Structures are given as C-alpha cells and as structure tokens.
Amino acid sequence: xxxxxxxxxxxxxxxxxxxxxxxxxxxxxxxxxxxxxxxxxxxxxxxxxxxxxxxxxxxxxxxxxxxxxxxxxxxxxxxxxxxxxxxxxxxxxxxxxxxxxxxxxxxxxxxxxxxxxxxxxxxxxxxxxxxxxxxxxxxxxxxxxxxxxxxxxxxxxxxxxxxxxxxxxxxxxxxxxxxxxxxxxxxxxxxxxxxxxxxxxxxxxxxxxxxxxxxxxxxxxxxxxxxxxxxxxxxxxxxxxxxxxxxxxxxxxxxxxxxxxxxxxxxxxxxxxxxx
DNA sequence: AGCCAGGAAGAAT
DNA sequence: ATTCTTCATGGC
Numbered sequence: 537x538x539x540x541x542x543x544x545x546x547x548x549x550x551x552x553x554x555x556x557x558x559x560x561x562x563x564x565x566x567x568x569x570x571x572x573x574x575x576x577x578x579x580x581x582x583x584x585x586x587x588x589x590x591x592x593x594x595x596x597x598x599x600x601x602x603x604x605x606x607x608x609x610x611x612x613x614x615x616x617x618x619x620x621x622x623x624x625x626x627x628x629x630x631x632x633x634x635x636x637x638x639x640x641x642x643x644x645x646x647x648x649x650x651x652x653x654x655x656x657x658x659x660x661x662x663x664x665x666x667x668x669x670x671x672x673x674x675x676x677x678x679x680x681x682x683x684x685x686x687x688x689x690x691x692x693x694x695x696x697x698x699x700x701x702x703x704x705x706x707x708x709x710x711x712x713x714x715x716x717x718x719x720x721x722x723x724x725x726x727x728x729x730x731x732x733x734x735x736x737x738x739x740x741x742x743x744x745x746x747x748x749x750x751x752x753x754x755x756x757x758x759x760x761x762x763x764x765x766x767x768x769x770x771x772x773x774x775x776x777x778x779x780x781x782x783x784x785x786x787x788x789x790x791x792x793x794x795x796x797x798x799x800x801x802x803x804x805x806x807x808x809x810x811x812x
Numbered sequence: 813a814g815c816c817a818g819g820a821a822g823a824a825t
Numbered sequence: 826a827t828t829c830t831t832c833a834t835g836g837c
Binding site: 655656657659660663664697700701702703704705706780 | 828833834
C-alpha cells in the first residue's frame with residue numbers, strides 16, 4: 537500500500553486498496569459520517585476527513601502517524617485478496633468491496649461499542665454512541681471525543697438507559713469496571729482461544745462480541761464473528777442450518793485460518809445480497 | 813402495527 | 826454442557 541505524509545495530511549496513492557465507503561460502512565466502527573459528500577471518521581480523541589482525488593485519496597487529520605496505524609496502511613491486501621479469491625463467494629464479495637480494510641480501533645472503545653451492538657442495529661448503535669460522546673466526551677468544536685475511562689467509570693445503569701442503551705444498560709457499568717483496571721497488553725502472550733475466553737468473562741461480552749473485539753482491536757484475524765447476517769450467509773453458502781453460531785464460526789475459522797477476519801468482512805460488506 | 817437488529821445473561825433441562 | 830426465555834428501543 538503506497539502512501540505519503542505531508543504536514544497533517546496522508547496521501548493514499550491508488551484506489552485499489554483503499555475505499556472509504558467499503559472501510560467505514562462495513563460495521564467495524566460506528567462513529568463516522570459525511571460532510572459535503574466526504575467521509576469523516578472519529579476514533580478516540582481523533583478525527584480524520586477523507587477526500588477523493590484523481591488517483592487516490594487525501595486524508596486530512598490531527599495526527600497522521602496515528603491514522604497510518606489506524607488504517608493499517610503498512611499492510612498490503614494483495615496477498616490476502618489473492619488467497620481469498622479462491623473461494624468463489626468471497627471472490628464475488630471482493631469485487632464489491634475491493635477497497636475494504638480492517639481498522640485498528642482502540643481496545644476499550646471497541647469493547648464498549650460492541651457491547652452496545654448486541655441484538656441492535658447500525659443506526660441505533662451510532663445514535664447511542666453519539667449521545668455517549670456528546671454527554672461525556674470532550675468538545676473539540678466540530679466533534680466530541682470518545683469518553684476517557686475516568687468519565688466512563690462514573691456512569692451508572694441510569695445513565696445508559698437515558699441515552700437509549702436499553703437492556704444493555706445494566707451490563708455496561710459492570711463491564712467498564714472490569715475493563716478499566718485490566719491491561720490488554722497481557723493478551724500478547726495468549727492464544728486467540730485464551731483471549732476469547734478472557735473477554736467472555738467480562739459482563740456483556742459473549743462469543744460474537746468477543747470475536748469482534750479481537751478482530752477489530754487486537755489484530756486476531758483468526759476470528760470470524762457470526763451474527764444474524766453471517767448466520768444467513770452461512771446457511772445459504774457454506775453449510776447446514778442445524779449448527780449453532782459458535783459452531784459455524786469454528787468451521788469458518790478452520791476453513792480460512794488467519795484470513796478468517798478478512799473473509800468475514802468482505803462477506804459482511806455484501807450481507808444484504810448474500811443473505812437472501 | 814408488528815418485526816427486526818453485528819446477542820448475552822440467567823434459568824431450566 | 827447445551828437449549829430456552831427474556832431483555833429495551835428506534836427504524837422500517
């Protein structure tokens with residue numbers, strides 16, 4: 537992936553491995569939007585805006601080094617896509633999501649976001665997270681940051697109910713307490729199965745949310761989150777409907793190995809077409 | 813109006 | 826160790 541940094545800008549050279557539509561609209565993050573037809577993305581305390589150019593994209597942001605890591609620009613997708621194209625259904629999905637990339641979202645923000653995502657829909661997840669940041673984030677003028685642990689630790693069940701988190705409101709304060717004095721760097725020495733087990737021990741985190749956290753914030757690409765959509769895709773394109781979602785996920789990880797997460801994202805990006 | 817959404821917790825079996 | 830029930834809420 538070719539890029540160069542100039543001042544507060546990152547220039548993406550070429551459009552084959554980077555497309556804001558594919559990257560942002562595939563459900564790995566929820567704090568993004570458009571102004572004047574250009575995508576912007578919020579992560580932690582940062583903001584970036586993406587402008588399309590003739591032969592690439594211009595990312596205007598507050599911290600280019602942070603966003604080089606966030607967009608994982610040092611990873612080339614050529615091999616990944618080449619390998620995955622051998623599976624016909626994913627080859628089809630890659631055609632429709634060629635510029636997709638898996639982001640490197642901070643652990644704590646990802647965990648909170650995906651606890652909220654359980655049995656929920658994209659629009660309401662975005663709504664709840666926007667309300668959270670407006671209430672507890674730092675006002676940066678044109679946007680609000682994601683709240684710090686310090687502020688999140690002060691929240692109670694009532695707070696989350698008020699911003700519309702529904703029945704997840706009772707898990708969140710407990711999960712925040714558990715996560716706040718937990719250092720995710722210990723995951724480095726653990727297998728993916730051990731990390732998953734640890735994550736599931738936290739309130740509000742089950743198998744699917746754990747898989748999302750591992751994939752989107754811990755670079756565990758040997759995980760394949762199976763939600764209601766991927767269950768439909770699995771039944772139609774991969775196997776029987778008699779399996780549980782956890783069993784489907786296991787089968788898919790066995791098939792795709794360290795490319796599982798990428799495979800999942802290409803399929804999820806095309807979920808409406810592939811599920812029915 | 814009823815059904816659904818990037819599921820998990822707790823109870824029952 | 827697995828299956829069943831319940832859980833808020835905004836959008837379509």
